[in-house]
Amino acid sequence: MAVLKFEKALSRLETIVSELEGGELSLDESLKIFEEGVKLSKTCLKMLDDAERKVEILVQDKDGRKRIQAFSVEDSNSTES
Amino acid sequence: MAVLKFEKALSRLETIVSELEGGELSLDESLKIFEEGVKLSKTCLKMLDDAERKVEILVQDKDGRKRIQAFSVEDSNSTES
Amino acid sequence: MAVLKFEKALSRLETIVSELEGGELSLDESLKIFEEGVKLSKTCLKMLDDAERKVEILVQDKDGRKRIQAFSVEDSNSTES
Amino acid sequence: MAVLKFEKALSRLETIVSELEGGELSLDESLKIFEEGVKLSKTCLKMLDDAERKVEILVQDKDGRKRIQAFSVEDSNSTES
Amino acid sequence: MAVLKFEKALSRLETIVSELEGGELSLDESLKIFEEGVKLSKTCLKMLDDAERKVEILVQDKDGRKRIQAFSVEDSNSTES
Amino acid sequence: MAVLKFEKALSRLETIVSELEGGELSLDESLKIFEEGVKLSKTCLKMLDDAERKVEILVQDKDGRKRIQAFSVEDSNSTES
Amino acid sequence: MCLSNSSHVPGLFPSLLTVSALTRQIRSTLEQNFPSLWVEGEISNLRCPSSGHRYFTLKDQSSQIRAVLFRSQVERLKFVLQDGLEVFVLGRVSVYEPRGDYQLLLEALEPKGIGALQLAFLQLKAKLEAEGLFEPARKKSLPQYPQRIGLVTSPVGAAIHDLLTIMHRRWPFAQVLIAPVAVQGDEAVGQIVGAIQALNELGELDVLIVGRGGGSLEDLWAFNEECVVRAIASSRIPVVSAVGHETDVTLSDLAADCRAPTPSAAAELVVPDCFTVRHHLGHHQVRLERSMRSMIAARTVRVQVQTGRLPEPRLMLGKFVQQVDDLERQLYVRMKHWCRNLQMRLLSHQSAIWERNPLYEIHRQQRALIERGTRLVRGISGCILAKRHQTELWVSQLNQLSPLAVLARGYSIVHSLRDGKVVKKSTDVSAGESVRARLHEGELICLVQRTHPPS
Numbered sequence: 058m059a060v061l062k063f064e065k066a067l068s069r070l071e072t073i074v075s076e077l078e079g080g081e082l083s084l085d086e087s088l089k090i091f092e093e094g095v096k097l098s099k100t101c102l103k104m105l106d107d108a109e110r111k112v113e114i115l116v117q118d119k120d121g122r123k124r125i126q127a128f129s130v131e132d133s134n135s136t137e138s
Numbered sequence: 139m140a141v142l143k144f145e146k147a148l149s150r151l152e153t154i155v156s157e158l159e160g161g162e163l164s165l166d167e168s169l170k171i172f173e174e175g176v177k178l179s180k181t182c183l184k185m186l187d188d189a190e191r192k193v194e195i196l197v198q199d200k201d202g203r204k205r206i207q208a209f210s211v212e213d214s215n216s217t218e219s
Numbered sequence: 220m221a222v223l224k225f226e227k228a229l230s231r232l233e234t235i236v237s238e239l240e241g242g243e244l245s246l247d248e249s250l251k252i253f254e255e256g257v258k259l260s261k262t263c264l265k266m267l268d269d270a271e272r273k274v275e276i277l278v279q280d281k282d283g284r285k286r287i288q289a290f291s292v293e294d295s296n297s298t299e300s
Numbered sequence: 301m302a303v304l305k306f307e308k309a310l311s312r313l314e315t316i317v318s319e320l321e322g323g324e325l326s327l328d329e330s331l332k333i334f335e336e337g338v339k340l341s342k343t344c345l346k347m348l349d350d351a352e353r354k355v356e357i358l359v360q361d362k363d364g365r366k367r368i369q370a371f372s373v374e375d376s377n378s379t380e381s
Numbered sequence: 382m383a384v385l386k387f388e389k390a391l392s393r394l395e396t397i398v399s400e401l402e403g404g405e406l407s408l409d410e411s412l413k414i415f416e417e418g419v420k421l422s423k424t425c426l427k428m429l430d431d432a433e434r435k436v437e438i439l440v441q442d443k444d445g446r447k448r449i450q451a452f453s454v455e456d457s458n459s460t461e462s
Numbered sequence: 463m464a465v466l467k468f469e470k471a472l473s474r475l476e477t478i479v480s481e482l483e484g485g486e487l488s489l490d491e492s493l494k495i496f497e498e499g500v501k502l503s504k505t506c507l508k509m510l511d512d513a514e515r516k517v518e519i520l521v522q523d524k525d526g527r528k529r530i531q532a533f534s535v536e537d538s539n540s541t542e543s
Numbered sequence: 544m545c546l547s548n549s550s551h552v553p554g555l556f557p558s559l560l561t562v563s564a565l566t567r568q569i570r571s572t573l574e575q576n577f578p579s580l581w582v583e584g585e586i587s588n589l590r591c592p593s594s595g596h597r598y599f600t601l602k603d604q605s606s607q608i609r610a611v612l613f614r615s616q617v618e619r620l621k622f623v624l625q626d627g628l629e630v631f632v633l634g635r636v637s638v639y640e641p642r643g644d645y646q647l648l649l650e651a652l653e654p655k656g657i658g659a660l661q662l663a664f665l666q667l668k669a670k671l672e673a674e675g676l677f678e679p680a681r682k683k684s685l686p687q688y689p690q691r692i693g694l695v696t697s698p699v700g701a702a703i704h705d706l707l708t709i710m711h712r713r714w715p716f717a718q719v720l721i722a723p724v725a726v727q728g729d730e731a732v733g734q735i736v737g738a739i740q741a742l743n744e745l746g747e748l749d750v751l752i753v754g755r756g757g758g759s760l761e762d763l764w765a766f767n768e769e770c771v772v773r774a775i776a777s778s779r780i781p782v783v784s785a786v787g788h789e790t791d792v793t794l795s796d797l798a799a800d801c802r803a804p805t806p807s808a809a810a811e812l813v814v815p816d817c818f819t820v821r822h823h824l825g826h827h828q829v830r831l832e833r834s835m836r837s838m839i840a841a842r843t844v845r846v847q848v849q850t851g852r853l854p855e856p857r858l859m860l861g862k863f864v865q866q867v868d869d870l871e872r873q874l875y876v877r878m879k880h881w882c883r884n885l886q887m888r889l890l891s892h893q894s895a896i897w898e899r900n901p902l903y904e905i906h907r908q909q910r911a912l913i914e915r916g917t918r919l920v921r922g923i924s925g926c927i928l929a930k931r932h933q934t935e936l937w938v939s940q941l942n943q944l945s946p947l948a949v950l951a952r953g954y955s956i957v958h959s960l961r962d963g964k965v966v967k968k969s970t971d972v973s974a975g976e977s978v979r980a981r982l983h984e985g986e987l988i989c990l991v992q993r994t995h996p997p998s
Contacts, residue, residue: 062245062247063245063246063247063908064245064246067908067911067912067915070912070915070919071915073919074915074918074919074922076922077918077919077922077923077925077926078918078921078922078925080922080925080926080929082926083143083144083145084144084145084185084186084189084926084927084930085143085144087189087922087923087926087927088189088192088193088923091193091196091919091922091923092192092196094915094916094919095196095197095916095919098912098915098916098919101908101912102909102912104246105246105905105908105909105912108246108250108901108905109902109905109906109909111250111254112250112253112900112901112902112905113902115253115254115257115900116257116897116900144930148930148933148934148937151934151937151938151941152937154941155937155940155941155944158941158944158945158946159940159944164965165946165949165954165956166956166965168944168946169946169947169956169981172941172944172945172946172947175937175941176941179934179937179938179941182930182934182937182938183931183934183935183938186927186930186931186934189923189927190924190927193920193923193924193927197920224326224327224328225326225327225328225885226326226327229885229888229889229892232889232892232893232896233892235892235896236892236895236896236899239895239896239899240895240899246901246904246905246908249901249904250901253896253899253900253901256892256893256896257893257896260889260892260893260896263885263889264886264889264893266327267327267882267885267886267889270327270330270331270882271879271882273331273335274331274334274875274878274879274882277334277335277338278338278871278875305407305409306407306408306409306863307407307408307409310863310866310867310870313867313870313871313874314870316874317870317873317874317877320874320877320878320881321877323881323884325881327881327882327885330878330881334874334878337870337871337874338871338874341867341868341870341871341874344863344867345864345867345868347408348408348860348863348864348867351408351412351860352856352857352860354412354416355412355415355416355856355859355860356856358415358416358419358420359419359856386488386489386490387488387489387490387842388488388489391842391845391846391849394846394849394850395849397853398849398852398853401853401854401859402852402854404862408860408863411859415853415854415856415859418849418850418853419850419853422846422849422850422853425842425846426843426846426847426850428489429489429839429842429843429846432489432493432839433836433839435493435497436493436496436832436835436836436839439496439497439500439501440500440828440832467686467688467690467749468688468690468716469686469687469688469689469690469749472687472688472820472823472824475824475827475831476827478831479827479830479831479834482830482831482834482835482838483830483834485834485838485841489838489839489842492835492838493835496831496832496835499827499828499831500828500831500832503824503827503828503831506820506824507821507824509716510715510716510817510820510821510824513715513716513717514715515711515715516718516719517707517718517719517720517721518718518719518720518721519698519720519721519722519723520720520721520722520723520738520741520742520745521723528741530720533698533719533721
């Protein structure tokens with residue numbers, strides 16, 4: 058799953074949605090690709106969640122956070138003076 | 139039963155209906171295929187029910203819960219509209 | 220990390236900003252360089268902190284202490300006046 | 301260090317200040333010359349301390365001390381009157 | 382030092398004082414001529430002391446004694462008036 | 463010193479006093495002529511102190527040769543009386 | 544001489560006389576009648592030939608007579624003859640035969656009105672004055688502190704006694720050399736001149752005192768003698784004259800470099816007062832010392848002033864300390880500034896990265912994903928629903944065609960239990976067999992009691 062790129066997954070999902078919307082499939086096939094689609098969608102969501110979490114972690118770094126505020130204050134002061 | 143594809147069953151049902159409509163059958167034969175037809179129709183409906191349940195199950199995964207409900211709601215909404 | 224020059228890091232940061240602004244990246248790539256960017260910026264800040272600390276240490280020994288404070292006061296006075 | 305002339309040191313210190321002001325240096329280089337500058341300034345101050353001690357000794361000879369103070373007083377009086 | 386004439390020494394001392402007051406000198410030069418100045422001043426005072434002692438010796442024999450005291454009184458009176 | 467006339471000595475002494483009082487001389491020269499002056503003055507006083515009464519008479523021998531011999535005032539007195 | 548010779552020749556021819564005889568008679572007559580006699584007159588046409596005799600005319604308002612003064616007489620004169628001089632002369636009348644001139648042969652000559660000495664004095668004074676002998680410019684200054692003093696005077700008498708006494712009292716330092724001379728009489732002039740010259744020759748004398756005590760003009764006359772005056776004037780050693788009393792001024796006084804009225808006065812004039820000199824010396828010593836000390840004091844003050852102007856070491860070095868401090872401060876400020884600059888740049892990059900963080904994209908993708916999920920579910924639902932509709936359609940048709948309706952009308956179907964075949968003829972079963980009859984509702988299991996053949 059790790060090697061599956063997000064974009065590829067998304068593209069596959071799109072195909073699946075189209076096929077399902079086409080309505081030409083047998084119930085079995087529909088179910089099968091639906092299942093695949095759901096899994097893909099979940100995988101993608103997880104990937105996004107992971108990315109989001111990662112970004113949030115990166116962004117919400119204790120030291121980083123503070124410093125940025127400190128800098129901002131300092132910066133604003135220095136530009137004021 | 140497992141191997142019986144929904145579409146084949148539905149097709150058989152269609153054949154039965156046609157044969158019954160033909161009226162060429164003895165009562166007994168009619169009764170027989172009628173009974174077969176009834177069984178087939180039950181099978182088909184069950185397969186559909188199963189499929190729906192499977193969809194539900196697929197959608198209602200652990201973390202999926204909320205989102206799926208959203209989907210569901212969305213779904214119901216979208217079907218309503 | 221020690222061999223990474225501050226200026227190189229800063230230049231890399233600039234590239235990262237450009238690439239992020241370009242918006243041509245895949246989610247993976249975006250994430251990757253965003254992470255790199257954040258880490259680089261933290262590294263750079265640390266280097267600056269270290270540099271600043273070093274500056275303070277160099278200046279603040281024994282009798283240096285007083286003098287620097289005197290300077291600071293003097294400096295602020297002179298800029299006020 | 302003894303052979304380093306005060307003026308040469310001071311001139312070097314001035315060059316360093318100018319270079320720092322120019323801002324063309326890398327952080328590493330800046331730090332390096334800043335450190336050099338701080339050392340130079342301490343060296344200079346030490347030279348001045350040494351010089352002062354030497355001069356004090358010259359001036360504070362046995363009866364020299366008194367005389368010079370006497371002169372000072374006399375001098376200040378004469379300038380007052 | 383013995384060959385150095387008092388007037389030359391005094392004149393040199395005056396030059397030194399002027400130069401030091403001018404304040405255009407380097408530290409080394411300042412120190413050097415300050416030292417020279419202090420030494421010159423001591424030398425001059427010593428020469429004057431020697432001269433005074435010589436005067437005393439020349440004047441103070443046998444009946445010279447009395448006369449000198451008389452002179453001194455006379456001298457101090459004349460400067461007071 | 464015997465050949466030095468008292469008058470010459472006194473005149474030199476006067477010159478010395480004038481020169482010293484003129485104050486145009488260097489310390490060395492002053493000391494030198496002061497010493498000379500003091501010695502001259504002492505010499506003069508000594509000459510006065512040591513002066514012995516000496517009266518001579520120029521007599522002419524039979525053969526016309528002139529000769530100097532002592533003369534006492536008493537002689538003249540005695541011849542008078 | 545010639546005249547005196549002719550005066551001894553007697554006259555032999557009274558009636559006829561030769562010029563010479565007559566002249567001789569006239570001469571003897573004159574000489575007999577006019578023996579020595581005093582005549583008063585004024586000198587004129589004075590001639591002084593090299594013979595040393597003097598020829599002149601003696602005249603008054605209306606007459607004149609030739610006169611001769613022979614050399615021996617001339618030499619005895621104190622004064623000098625000159626035209627216009629009113630004189631009394633003692634002489635005999637005689638004739639100068641070669642010319643027949645009568646004339647007075649003079650034995651003595653006195654100036655009229657003043658004494659001869661007086662006249663001589665005045666004449667010599669005038670002469671020497673004309674020569675410039677008395678010029679103040681010629682006069683040498685006296686030594687202030689003479690060591691050796693020559694005395695040209697009489698070694699006896701009160702004068703020298705007083706002089707020596709005073710001199711020794713005032714100036715014991717002086718050495719006196721007496722050149723004894725007669726101060727009057729014939730020898731005086733020669734001795735005085737000799738003594739002056741001898742003392743000059745001796746040298747080493749600082750001053751000469753030439754003089755004597757008071758006396759009459761005659762007594763003092765030697766000091767008016769020309770050679771004495773000249774000796775004094777030409778002395779290389781300064782000469783102080785001390786002749787007679789205050790009122791008597793001799794030519795020596797005038798010629799001397801300095802005149803003292805009396806020998807005692809000369810002593811005071813020539814030598815300084817010892818006490819004064821000592822005082823003077825002492826004063827010099829005071830001035831020497833005072834000026835030396837004040838010089839030293841002045842120099843000391845100068846040195847002290849200059850030393851005082853030497854800067855305080857701290858002040859002198861303070862300038863440099865300030866320079867270093869200033870540079871150090873600048874260094875620090877610049878470095879801080881530089882660090883801050885870098886920080887600002889870094890922060891701007893950081894915030895740019897922050898601003899471009901992938902959250903937005905992530906959220907967008909999330910939304911897209913959700914949308915796709917919705918479509919997915921909708922798709923499968925639609926699919927299932929369609930199939931259900933179809934199925935239900937067929938089921939309803941099936942139900943419409945149900946053979947069970949025949950049964951509902953009262954028909955039933957009988958199956959042989961033995962072979963399960965539908966029993967269509969009575970012969971299909973035998974009595975005693977069981978059959979099943981399917982009714983519209985429910986079934987019956989029936990025992991065949993009998994069979995009836997078709998009719």
